[in-house]
Amino acid sequence: MSQVLTPRLRFNEFNKSLMSFSLIQLAENNLSNGVFNDAKLVGSGYKLINVKDMYVGDQVDIKNLTLLNIGEPEFKRNQVKYGDIFFTRSSIVPSGIAYSNVNLSNDDDITFDGHLMKMSPDLNLVVPYYLSAKFKTWTLRKRFISRGKQSTMTTIGQSDISDILVEIPSIEEQQKIASFLTSVDSRISQLTEKHRLLKEYKKGVMQQIFSQQLRFKDEDGKAFPEWEEKQFADVFNRKTTKNKDNNLNVLTISAQQGLVSQLEYFNKSVSAKDVTGYYLLERGDFAYNKSYSKGYPMGAIKPLNKYDSGVVSTLYICFRPKANHCEFFFEQFFNGGLLNSEIAKIAQEGARNHGLLNVSVKEFFDDIKMSIPCLKEQQKIAQLLKSIDKKIDAVEQQVEQTKLFKKGLLQQMFV
Numbered sequence: 001m002s003q004v005l006t007p008r009l010r011f012n013e014f015n016k017s018l019m020s021f022s023l024i025q026l027a028e029n030n031l032s033n034g035v036f037n038d039a040k041l042v043g044s045g046y047k048l049i050n051v052k053d054m055y056v057g058d059q060v061d062i063k064n065l066t067l068l069n070i071g072e073p074e075f076k077r078n079q080v081k082y083g084d085i086f087f088t089r090s091s092i093v094p095s096g097i098a099y100s101n102v103n104l105s106n107d108d109d110i111t112f113d114g115h116l117m118k119m120s121p122d123l124n125l126v127v128p129y130y131l132s133a134k135f136k137t138w139t140l141r142k143r144f145i146s147r148g149k150q151s152t153m154t155t156i157g158q159s160d161i162s163d164i165l166v167e168i169p170s171i172e173e174q175q176k177i178a179s180f181l182t183s184v185d186s187r188i189s190q191l192t193e194k195h196r197l198l199k200e201y202k203k204g205v206m207q208q209i210f211s212q213q214l215r216f217k218d219e220d221g222k223a224f225p226e227w228e229e230k231q232f233a234d235v236f237n238r239k240t241t242k243n244k245d246n247n248l249n250v251l252t253i254s255a256q257q258g259l260v261s262q263l264e265y266f267n268k269s270v271s272a273k274d275v276t277g278y279y280l281l282e283r284g285d286f287a288y289n290k291s292y293s294k295g296y297p298m299g300a301i302k303p304l305n306k307y308d309s310g311v312v313s314t315l316y317i318c319f320r321p322k323a324n325h326c327e328f329f330f331e332q333f334f335n336g337g338l339l340n341s342e343i344a345k346i347a348q349e350g351a352r353n354h355g356l357l358n359v360s361v362k363e364f365f366d367d368i369k370m371s372i373p374c375l376k377e378q379q380k381i382a383q384l385l386k387s388i389d390k391k392i393d394a395v396e397q398q399v400e401q402t403k404l405f406k407k408g409l410l411q412q413m414f415v
Contacts, residue, residue: 009412014173018415024162026131028122031158033089034112035070035078045069049080049112054088054099058133058185062105070111080110080118083128085135087117087144090155097156098144102132117158130174133181134166137414167415177413184406191402195395202388206336209381216380224377232368235325236286239318243280243311278311279318284327286334288317301334303327329378332385333370 006017024030037048048068053060080103088099103110112118121128134140147160168174208214217223281287281304288301304310312318321327373381 018167023164034114041069047110054101059104078111085119090153094154100135127174127178129178191399198392227371236319285320287312326378328382
């Protein structure tokens with residue numbers, strides 16, 4: 001053991017220097033590898049901590065573990081207990097090795113996968129949550145990565161990391177840090193759940209609105225007119241203006257995993273000419289991804305609403321609501337999947353046995369029908385959904401701010 005530097009942020013009652021231990025000195029016994037994960041045995045039996053469980057949360061999520069049906073003798077040799085910490089043993093890239101997570105459950109029916117290494121901390125020396133958080137810091141990650149052996153894969157073994165030095169404070173200070181960080185984790189979990197519930201609430205409200213179970217009234221308390229069925233071309237104008245300016249600062253818009261994303265500005269002197277001839281969009285215009293993959297019948301329909309202008313490939317169908325229609329209403333209308341059934345019909349009729357279908361412009365405008373309310377009810381609907389979105393966004397910001405707060409704490413509380 002040797003004395004090391006102290007963290008920048010500490011609780012007032014603690015002032016002693018941290019002490020340095022090797023990893024194996026902090027363990028109550030040797031490191032070990034887990035059980036062979038036979039795919040034929042998955043689905044019943046003991047709970048199995050797997051590689052994927054290293055990357056989710058600040059502790060292993062016991063509720064979502066895979067089950068593995070192994071014999072009792074093998075289970076006993078590889079049984080997991082409270083406080084055990086696990087490391088990934090191999091990765092295609094060096095930075096992927098030694099990701100870790102901790103088991104804070106007292107369940108007695110848990111084992112772990114052979115692609116992981118297990119360390120059982122000496123609870124007289126360390127608090128498992130604290131040590132697990134320490135292992136996630138870049139300071140310790142670099143030490144683990146430096147011990148990797150490279151061939152086809154980068155790997156680490158028990159002997160590679162057992163002598164790595166770990167700086168820790170007293171058990172009392174560890175407990176205080178762990179308790180404080182756990183309270184921050186609880187706050188993040190509460191806000192995350194609130195965010196989920198708000199999104200579920202909005203989804204329910206949208207279902208009621210667009211099924212017309214929930215209707216609105218005007219300022220005089222009178223019911224709005226019944227929704228009208230209209231052709232798509234009655235509501236939207238096609239956008240076919242093409243970019244002709246080689247020196248225009250523009251944004252490219254593309255469909256990624258069913259979403260339209262707004263990317264970085266092109267360099268005006270080099271890249272803008274590469275998108276000459278693309279459709280030029282303005283704020284409030286919609287871009288529709290008309291490609292269908294088998295089993296995924298709906299393309300992305302998203303508006304350009306963060307920037308004043310952008311360009312999109314001519315493979316997309318672009319359109320804008322006509323006058324006396326509310327843009328935000330239609331953004332929510334599309335998000336609610338209201339065109340799914342009509343588009344699916346076109347896809348089924350045109351695709352048949354083909355894996356990919358491009359809906360033609362004529363089909364898109366002439367064949368799709370939609371039921372929509374009058375402008376004033378559109379505006380009422382938009383106002384309500386905007387108010388819910390503001391609450392959702394506010395909670396999402398709280399989640400991110402709390403995560404950043406925790407990240408800052410970790411950087412200052414650990415050396």
